Amino acid sequence: MLNLVLPLLIGVALLLAVIGAVRRIRLWRNGRPSPVALMAGLAAMPRRYLVDLHHVVGRDKYISNTHVATAGGFVLAAVLAILVHGLQLDSRILAWGLLLATAVMFCGAVFVARRRIDPPARLSKGPWMRLPKSLLAFASGFFLLTLPVAGLVPAQLGGMLVGLLLLALVIWGLGELFFGMTWGGPMKHAFAGALHLAFHRRPERFGGGRSTGLKPLNLDDSNAPLGVEKPADFTWNQLLGFDACVQCGRCEAMCPAFAAGQPLNPKKLIQDMVVGLAGGNDAAYAGSPYPGKAVGEHQGNPFSAIIAREGQGLVDAETLWSCTTCRACVEECPMMIEHVDAIVDMRRHLTLERGQTPNKGAEVIENLIATDNPNGFDPQSRMHWAADLALPVLAEVKRTDVLLWLGDGAFDMRNQRSLRALVKLLRAANVDFAVLGNEERDSGDVARRLGDEATFQSLAKRNIATLDQYSFRSIVTCDPHSFHVLKNEYGDLGGQYVVYHHTTYLNQLRQVGKLQFSQYKGGRVTYHDPCYLGRYNGEYQAPRDLLAAAGVTVVEMERSGFRSRCCGGGGGAPITDIPGQQRIPDMRMADIRETGADLVAVGCPQCTAMLEGVVEPRAEVLDIAEILANALQESEVHS
Amino acid sequence: MLPDSTARIAVLLSVGQHPLTARPRRADQDARALELALQLPGVEVLPVHAGELNDQNETALRSYLGMGASALKLLPAAEGEDVLPLLQQGLRDLQPDLVLCGKRAEHGESSGLMPYLLAQSLGWPVISGLVEIERLEAGHATVLQALPRGQRRRLRVTLPAVLAMDDAAPAARQSAFGPARRGVLEVEQMVAVAEQGLANLNNLSVLNWQFQPARKRPKRLKIIKATSARDRFKAAAAKAESSGGQVLQGLTPDAAAETILKMLREEGVMNSTHGD
Numbered sequence: 001m002l003n004l005v006l007p008l009l010i011g012v013a014l015l016l017a018v019i020g021a022v023r024r025i026r027l028w029r030n031g032r033p034s035p036v037a038l039m040a041g042l043a044a045m046p047r048r049y050l051v052d053l054h055h056v057v058g059r060d061k062y063i064s065n066t067h068v069a070t071a072g073g074f075v076l077a078a079v080l081a082i083l084v085h086g087l088q089l090d091s092r093i094l095a096w097g098l099l100l101a102t103a104v105m106f107c108g109a110v111f112v113a114r115r116r117i118d119p120p121a122r123l124s125k126g127p128w129m130r131l132p133k134s135l136l137a138f139a140s141g142f143f144l145l146t147l148p149v150a151g152l153v154p155a156q157l158g159g160m161l162v163g164l165l166l167l168a169l170v171i172w173g174l175g176e177l178f179f180g181m182t183w184g185g186p187m188k189h190a191f192a193g194a195l196h197l198a199f200h201r202r203p204e205r206f207g208g209g210r211s212t213g214l215k216p217l218n219l220d221d222s223n224a225p226l227g228v229e230k231p232a233d234f235t236w237n238q239l240l241g242f243d244a245c246v247q248c249g250r251c252e253a254m255c256p257a258f259a260a261g262q263p264l265n266p267k268k269l270i271q272d273m274v275v276g277l278a279g280g281n282d283a284a285y286a287g288s289p290y291p292g293k294a295v296g297e298h299q300g301n302p303f304s305a306i307i308a309r310e311g312q313g314l315v316d317a318e319t320l321w322s323c324t325t326c327r328a329c330v331e332e333c334p335m336m337i338e339h340v341d342a343i344v345d346m347r348r349h350l351t352l353e354r355g356q357t358p359n360k361g362a363e364v365i366e367n368l369i370a371t372d373n374p375n376g377f378d379p380q381s382r383m384h385w386a387a388d389l390a391l392p393v394l395a396e397v398k399r400t401d402v403l404l405w406l407g408d409g410a411f412d413m414r415n416q417r418s419l420r421a422l423v424k425l426l427r428a429a430n431v432d433f434a435v436l437g438n439e440e441r442d443s444g445d446v447a448r449r450l451g452d453e454a455t456f457q458s459l460a461k462r463n464i465a466t467l468d469q470y471s472f473r474s475i476v477t478c479d480p481h482s483f484h485v486l487k488n489e490y491g492d493l494g495g496q497y498v499v500y501h502h503t504t505y506l507n508q509l510r511q512v513g514k515l516q517f518s519q520y521k522g523g524r525v526t527y528h529d530p531c532y533l534g535r536y537n538g539e540y541q542a543p544r545d546l547l548a549a550a551g552v553t554v555v556e557m558e559r560s561g562f563r564s565r566c567c568g569g570g571g572g573a574p575i576t577d578i579p580g581q582q583r584i585p586d587m588r589m590a591d592i593r594e595t596g597a598d599l600v601a602v603g604c605p606q607c608t609a610m611l612e613g614v615v616e617p618r619a620e621v622l623d624i625a626e627i628l629a630n631a632l633q634e635s636e637v638h639s
Numbered sequence: 640m641l642p643d644s645t646a647r648i649a650v651l652l653s654v655g656q657h658p659l660t661a662r663p664r665r666a667d668q669d670a671r672a673l674e675l676a677l678q679l680p681g682v683e684v685l686p687v688h689a690g691e692l693n694d695q696n697e698t699a700l701r702s703y704l705g706m707g708a709s710a711l712k713l714l715p716a717a718e719g720e721d722v723l724p725l726l727q728q729g730l731r732d733l734q735p736d737l738v739l740c741g742k743r744a745e746h747g748e749s750s751g752l753m754p755y756l757l758a759q760s761l762g763w764p765v766i767s768g769l770v771e772i773e774r775l776e777a778g779h780a781t782v783l784q785a786l787p788r789g790q791r792r793r794l795r796v797t798l799p800a801v802l803a804m805d806d807a808a809p810a811a812r813q814s815a816f817g818p819a820r821r822g823v824l825e826v827e828q829m830v831a832v833a834e835q836g837l838a839n840l841n842n843l844s845v846l847n848w849q850f851q852p853a854r855k856r857p858k859r860l861k862i863i864k865a866t867s868a869r870d871r872f873k874a875a876a877a878k879a880e881s882s883g884g885q886v887l888q889g890l891t892p893d894a895a896a897e898t899i900l901k902m903l904r905e906e907g908v909m910n911s912t913h914g915d
């Protein structure tokens with residue numbers, strides 16, 4: 001009897017899986033076109049999975065080993081089960097292989113089940129609690145059914161009852177693993193995830209690369225939508241990416257806005273996008289909600305607005321405006337989903353189409369348009385801070401080695417101290433440098449992250465035109481936001497430059513012996529990695545090298561390097577200012593306090609401002625340039 | 640609301656100028672006028688601009704469209720041309736129930752006379768310092784006018800009327816790029832009146848005026864003789880009581896003028912040799 005039923009069962013399950021796959025693919029194709037190398041992507045997929053994805057998964061050894069056993073065992077078992085039981089190939093070798101595969105899978109599934117006994121808060125419950133049992137059912141069912149085929153037990157062992165029991169196990173397993181894979185069960189992640197890896201919108205990220213610049217909107221095409229209003233406005237591979245989410249909640253655990261109790265949870269956001277692309281409501285979501293927002297009240301479909309103009313939509317606008325674009329979620333996501341792209345896409349619609357940038361957003365954008373700086377200062381006063389420094393200005397000298405990009409910190413009295421320190425260091429190292437002076441404009445960072453692509457492109461194009469007039473070898477800036485935008489985002493608009501963050505550049509000067517520092521004698525020091533320097537640009541080492549050269553032993557915070565917690569200052573978050581339970585900079589200062597540091601070294605004007613905004617008593621906040629400039633002075637005195 | 644038809648509200652929109660950078664922008668008071676109009680339920684908003692159309696002005700004009708109006712009627716005028724005849728004719732054609740405008744342009748002559756001249760030429764009443772339109776009925780509107788120190792006066796005005804905005808009116812909403820780009824600038828040539836306007840061209844250039852950024856009017860210093868912090872605070876927060884003023888009623892124009900001149904001389908605003 002089994003010989004008849006099993007092929008039928010497997011055949012039906014496979015057929016349903018194929019139908020489900022076609023339906024799911026059609027949902028993704030509601031998205032806008034996005035050119036990808038289809039064949040090359042598919043060819044690269046196994047490597048992306050085995051190397052790049054496991055590089056991220058491997059940060060949690062428990063689950064990476066578990067996943068290798070379960071997924072590897074399952075893939076092998078599925079293929080062999082189709083051959084042995086579906087096509088009834090009578091081969092001892094295949095049967096033994098299937099036994100082995102199901103056994104490995106069973107072991108893996110046991111570990112999955114163990115993780116689910118008392119799961120951490122970041123994991124989703126619901127159907128995900130069922131998954132380990134389904135895995136066990138599949139593995140054990142096929143293991144037992146294969147024993148006779150392998151010749152280990154007589155074919156007719158056990159009665160009708162045992163046969164039916166085994167069939168039930170197998171039906172359960174096939175239902176979850178074949179049918180559920182394409183019909184929206186937890187196993188969907190395998191199907192969507194594999195294709196997502198193949199057709200990722202940032203293939204540069206694989207093979208150790210980095211791709212963090214936002215993608216430009218084509219503003220010349222007046223028919224192209226300005227950002228994302230409804231799920232179908234995402235590109236098809238973005239929709240596919242959302243579907244790959246395994247609800248592991250690693251993004252949630254890293255998100256500073258979530259921790260601060262602001263109404264954002266990157267995992268929920270991705271799940272809401274899945275609800276939107278498939279249509280329905282979020283009642284079935286079984287993970288942590290957006291802080292302060294009930295689950296089950298939002299709904300959507302591919303063709304209705306994500307942020308409703310009236311009433312409840314799929315997501316509330318304040319969820320989008322809580323994000324600091326710190327990229328901690330993207331960095332941590334094992335499925336390499338691009339949360340920040342999605343958030344900025346939706347913000348673009350709100351700003352460009354609806355004019356709904358909250359709080360100070362509208363004012364900042366208006367200032368950027370009228371005065372080229374976010375606070376509406378007179379652009380002719382950009383150089384007042386350096387009145388006594390006689391800085392060479394490019395309009396006069398025309399060419400220089402290093403173009404010192406000041407950033408809007410030039411208007412800020414606190415940051416002017418860091419700038420003066422940096423100038424002192426450059427002069428000490430005899431660097432040939434010059435500034436744009438009043439010709440410099442805001443880089444466009446904040447406009448872009450507030451969704452105002454038009455103002456970003458306008459600023460960027462005018463900056464590029466200014467830069468085109470002069471000759472310089474590289475740009476150095478102490479502002480990681482300008483650094484990122486100049487380095488990674490001006491390229492799409494025709495501006496290609498060699499750009500260094502000041503710590504990278506100063507470290508090079510130190511390495512060739514142009515800068516020497518006396519040894520630091522103060523108290524404990526810790527270092528705060530700025531998101532736009534670290535996660536966005538991979539520079540973790542130069543600041544630490546410099547501090548070490550000045551005799552500073554950095555006491556690392558628990559969250560440092562690629563896991564550094566945002567100061568709360570990025571992405572226009574201080575401008576949109578969405579309320580939460582606590583403030584992100586306070587949380588970061590608590591991290592700093594834990595190290596017992598009296599001094600926190602930073603490398604970003606925004607971080608300086610946010611951390612100095614924390615009420616005392618707290619650690620002193622100094623830019624690395626300031627620490628080094630102090631050390632420099634002493635060395636001159638001594639020598 | 641008007642019972643039979645929806646009220647038609649013309650909003651006069653000029654090209655503004657940013658105080659620091661002198662870049663063209665939506666004029667602040669005009670944008671507040673448009674904001675007020677857009678917030679009135681069930682009215683037809685008719686944005687109007689009289690002036691020159693060039694690339695820079697277009698961006699500024701489109702930023703009004705970015706607030707949500709779908710079209711703007713443009714009465715083309717040459718640079719420096721007197722726009723009053725154009726507006727007068729344009730408004731006659733439009734037949735609005737209300738005209739909203741800023742009280743003073745952000746550049747050019749900036750005399751603040753436009754609302755009055757326009758109302759005079761149309762024969763309509765004019766109200767300045769508008770902050771809110773409370774009610775619109777057939778033939779009447781109830782509005783709030785701003786007075787110093789946050790006081791408001793409720794006025795009932797016969798329609799049609801010209802209403803000039805106060806700086807205290809609600810701030811204009813954000814202008815969005817998409818609607819600004821899609822909005823339509825409907826150019827309407829007014830040949831006949833354009834000639835008249837050109838004939839008035841150009842008082843300014845004839846007079847050979849020089850333009851320079853306006854400076855804030857100096858404030859009279861309050862001399863505070865307080866000895867404690869509490870007194871100083873009270874003095875700072877107190878209403879500037881006008882003292883020694885007189886209310887002049889029922890005077891002949893000559894007598895009134897004489898009184899005003901006398902006061903100006905006393906204050907040293909006018910030289911006594913000039914007066915007569």
Ligand code: SF4
Binds near residue numbers: 245247250333
């Ligand atoms: S988005 Fe990524 S990190 Fe977040 S829950 Fe999904 S798979 Fe995990």
Ligand code: SF4
Binds near residue numbers: 254255329
């Ligand atoms: S970018 Fe940062 S703030 Fe935004 S969702 Fe991701 S982790 Fe949260």
